[in-house]
Amino acid sequence: MNFPVINPLSVLPEIILLATSIVALFIALFLPDRRGHQLNYLGLVGVLAAIAVLPMLWAKVEVGFGGAIVSDHFALAMDAAILVSALAAFLLGLREVEPGADYVALVLWAALGMMVLTSAVELLSIFLGLEVLSLPLYVLAGFRRDRTTSKEAAMKYLLMGAFSSGIFLYGLAFLYGATGKVSLASIQAAILQNFTSHPLFLEIGAGLVAVGLAFKLALVPFHQWVPDVYEGSPTPVTAFMSVGTKAAAFGALVRILTVALPAGIVHWQPLIAFLAVLTLLFGNLAALRQTNMKRMLAYSGIAQAGYLVVAIAANSQMGVGAGMFYVVAYAFMNIGAFAVVAALSGQNEEGAEIASYRGLAYRRPWLAVSMTVFLLALASIPPLVGFPGKFYILRAAVSSGGVLLAIAIVVGTMISLYYYLRPVLLMFTHSEETESPFPATAHWTAHVTVGVMLAGTLVLGILPGLLTGPLQNAVHAIYGL
Amino acid sequence: MLTSYFPIALYFLVAVVIGVGVLGASRVMGPRKPNAAKLQTYECGVTPEGEVGPRFSVKFYLVAMLFMIFDVEAVSFYPWAVLMHQLRLFGLLEMALFVLVLGIGYAYVWKRGGFQWQE
Amino acid sequence: MVPLSYYLILSALLFSIGTVGVLVRRNPLQMFMSIELMWNAVNLSFITFARQYTNMAGHVFVFLVITVAAAEVAIGLAIIVVVFRTREHADVDELNAMKG
Numbered sequence: 001m002n003f004p005v006i007n008p009l010s011v012l013p014e015i016i017l018l019a020t021s022i023v024a025l026f027i028a029l030f031l032p033d034r035r036g037h038q039l040n041y042l043g044l045v046g047v048l049a050a051i052a053v054l055p056m057l058w059a060k061v062e063v064g065f066g067g068a069i070v071s072d073h074f075a076l077a078m079d080a081a082i083l084v085s086a087l088a089a090f091l092l093g094l095r096e097v098e099p100g101a102d103y104v105a106l107v108l109w110a111a112l113g114m115m116v117l118t119s120a121v122e123l124l125s126i127f128l129g130l131e132v133l134s135l136p137l138y139v140l141a142g143f144r145r146d147r148t149t150s151k152e153a154a155m156k157y158l159l160m161g162a163f164s165s166g167i168f169l170y171g172l173a174f175l176y177g178a179t180g181k182v183s184l185a186s187i188q189a190a191i192l193q194n195f196t197s198h199p200l201f202l203e204i205g206a207g208l209v210a211v212g213l214a215f216k217l218a219l220v221p222f223h224q225w226v227p228d229v230y231e232g233s234p235t236p237v238t239a240f241m242s243v244g245t246k247a248a249a250f251g252a253l254v255r256i257l258t259v260a261l262p263a264g265i266v267h268w269q270p271l272i273a274f275l276a277v278l279t280l281l282f283g284n285l286a287a288l289r290q291t292n293m294k295r296m297l298a299y300s301g302i303a304q305a306g307y308l309v310v311a312i313a314a315n316s317q318m319g320v321g322a323g324m325f326y327v328v329a330y331a332f333m334n335i336g337a338f339a340v341v342a343a344l345s346g347q348n349e350e351g352a353e354i355a356s357y358r359g360l361a362y363r364r365p366w367l368a369v370s371m372t373v374f375l376l377a378l379a380s381i382p383p384l385v386g387f388p389g390k391f392y393i394l395r396a397a398v399s400s401g402g403v404l405l406a407i408a409i410v411v412g413t414m415i416s417l418y419y420y421l422r423p424v425l426l427m428f429t430h431s432e433e434t435e436s437p438f439p440a441t442a443h444w445t446a447h448v449t450v451g452v453m454l455a456g457t458l459v460l461g462i463l464p465g466l467l468t469g470p471l472q473n474a475v476h477a478i479y480g481l
Numbered sequence: 482m483l484t485s486y487f488p489i490a491l492y493f494l495v496a497v498v499i500g501v502g503v504l505g506a507s508r509v510m511g512p513r514k515p516n517a518a519k520l521q522t523y524e525c526g527v528t529p530e531g532e533v534g535p536r537f538s539v540k541f542y543l544v545a546m547l548f549m550i551f552d553v554e555a556v557s558f559y560p561w562a563v564l565m566h567q568l569r570l571f572g573l574l575e576m577a578l579f580v581l582v583l584g585i586g587y588a589y590v591w592k593r594g595g596f597q598w599q600e
Numbered sequence: 601m602v603p604l605s606y607y608l609i610l611s612a613l614l615f616s617i618g619t620v621g622v623l624v625r626r627n628p629l630q631m632f633m634s635i636e637l638m639w640n641a642v643n644l645s646f647i648t649f650a651r652q653y654t655n656m657a658g659h660v661f662v663f664l665v666i667t668v669a670a671a672e673v674a675i676g677l678a679i680i681v682v683v684f685r686t687r688e689h690a691d692v693d694e695l696n697a698m699k700g
Contacts, residue, residue, distance in 0.1 A: 553670035
């Protein structure tokens with residue numbers, strides 16, 4: 001009997017995260033409760049260690065678990081974005097959530113699931129990754145049990161998440177049923193050689209998979225849970241899941257749709273393009289009338305997911321590369337914005353209203369200027385990282401003939417200028433109130449997070465070429481060139 | 482063949498007829514004079530307090546949840562048990578790792594008081 | 601023998617019943633049961649396809665789905681209990697602390 005080759009190298013960063021979480025839980029057995037928050041530093045070390053091994057793995061493609069997991073450049077690049085967001089969850093979480101071993105373990109497991117999802121090339125491991133990422137996030141959303149909003153967020157996330165997982169799973173069943181294969185490569189081969197039992201099964205499968213992931217990516221009309229969950233969850237968790245989940249779901253969509261299911265045979269492209277246009281228009285319009293900062297960022301996140309999906313709808317190598325760049329860009333600017341929100345608001349999330357940002361530039365200049373940079377980056381103003389990101393996506397859309405998609409991007413961006421610039425103007429407006437609506441000073445780790453994200457937003461905005469080279473390799477990796 | 486089961490079937494029929502018959506007869510023929518005291522919930526002769534449908538302690542849910550997790554995870558042992566001899570040391574080590582992870586989870590629940598019935 | 605397509609139709613019906621249940625019901629426990637119905641309908645599909653192709657992948661998938669569903673139910677029950685511990689009725693329409 002021959003065993004599947006496990007090859008631990010293919011999941012080395014994942015193993016590090018898992019080991020850290022187990023150690024954290026083990027230490028918690030002997031640690032008094034009041035010192036539980038110190039485990040946060042352990043989580044931080046674990047994530048940093050996982051980031052440190054990424055460059056070492058870059059040299060070679062590792063295949064593990066009998067071909068279910070591939071650690072290629074695409075997976076590693078997405079892993080980097082995911083780990084950065086996990087880092088933010090720990091850095092910001094120190095004061096926000098009174099974290100203990102449970103918080104540390106849950107964040108690590110969610111990051112683990114996201115990383116499995118981006119490197120999964122078999123239906124089984126894809127499903128496993130999706131669930132390992134979802135289950136801890138349900139709990140994390142409701143981590144502040146003392147707050148009604150947090151509990152409600154957990155409930156809504158759970159019901160919508162489990163529902164969408166069911167739809168996604170049914171899609172996987174149809175893909176399996178159409179070809180009798182579970183590995184994406186053999187599904188693709190079966191489709192290309194016309195070894196499918198029923199062409200309709202493929203179409204249904206692709207549609208259900210797309211809808212299931214559309215829930216996770218928060219595409220309109222599957223977005224209703226997002227604003228509530230983003231507002232209700234603790235801010236560090238919101239920052240983590242808004243970026244991490246998008247990176248992971250984008251990875252899965254790319255691997256399943258653009259690579260395994262050739263668009264010429266399985267017609268998923270119109271559906272994705274339709275969702276993208278709907279998301280771009282609706283997400284931006286709905287963000288206009290928000291008065292809560294986190295809620296506005298939630299709708300902006302929906303709109304940003306729309307840009308990402310345009311990259312998939314373009315269905316080209318250029319599109320995938322542009323999407324990957326955008327994931328990294330989104331990680332820096334979005335986590336940065338949430339980090340400022342976290343640094344400003346206290347334990348009970350007071351001061352999350354946009355109105356309370358009035359005159360911030362005169363009281364907390366460093367945070368106000370950083371927030372300005374992040375918001376302008378999200379609005380894709382040059383020379384910040386959002387600009388090259390959106391430019392690459394626009395180029396990919398146009399070069400594959402998606403003129404309507406390109407128009408949707410431009411219109412969406414124009415709408416978004418209003419709600420991104422409004423808080424900026426407010427921050428630089430003198431306010432009569434001398435009393436600050438924000439509580440005491442932030443934890444130093446929040447400032448570190450803001451600083452790191454600011455550096456990323458500026459450097460990659462001015463020198464996007466630093467990233468495009470490695471990403472080109474990553475695109476080649478998944479297309480098997 | 483099947484005819485040998487006939488007495489059993491007859492027995493069930495008679496049992497059902499007698500049961501339904503007795504209950505039905507008492508319902509049809511018996512006198513019924515309900516009053517407030519008779520309709521009250523019986524609580525050992527004491528005047529009842531509170532609602533009829535009691536709220537179960539949250540502890541029950543907690544135990545049910547923990548039971549379900551550990552119960553269903555046993556499914557993972559099944560494929561290993563079937564192929565134990567072919568898998569040899571490799572399978573044993575894999576399973577040991579699985580049990581270790583499960584065990585730490587168990588210890589954690591224990592420490593956090595998940596199995597504590599009294600507050 | 602019953603044709604395999606019958607199982608697929610049954611599975612599709614169960615899945616639809618579950619979907620409608622999630623959309624129509626307002627009690628979170630009932631919604632959650634409907635979701636479980638969807639998941640198990642998918643399991644039936646997997647087994648049917650595994651039978652059709654006579655390979656084990658579908659069976660392995662079902663094993664995995666069962667264990668994951670158990671974890672999902674445990675977390676789900678925990679969250680539902682936490683949310684409704686302080687409330688009289690369980691109704692998702694009452695969860696309206698956030699709007700917009």
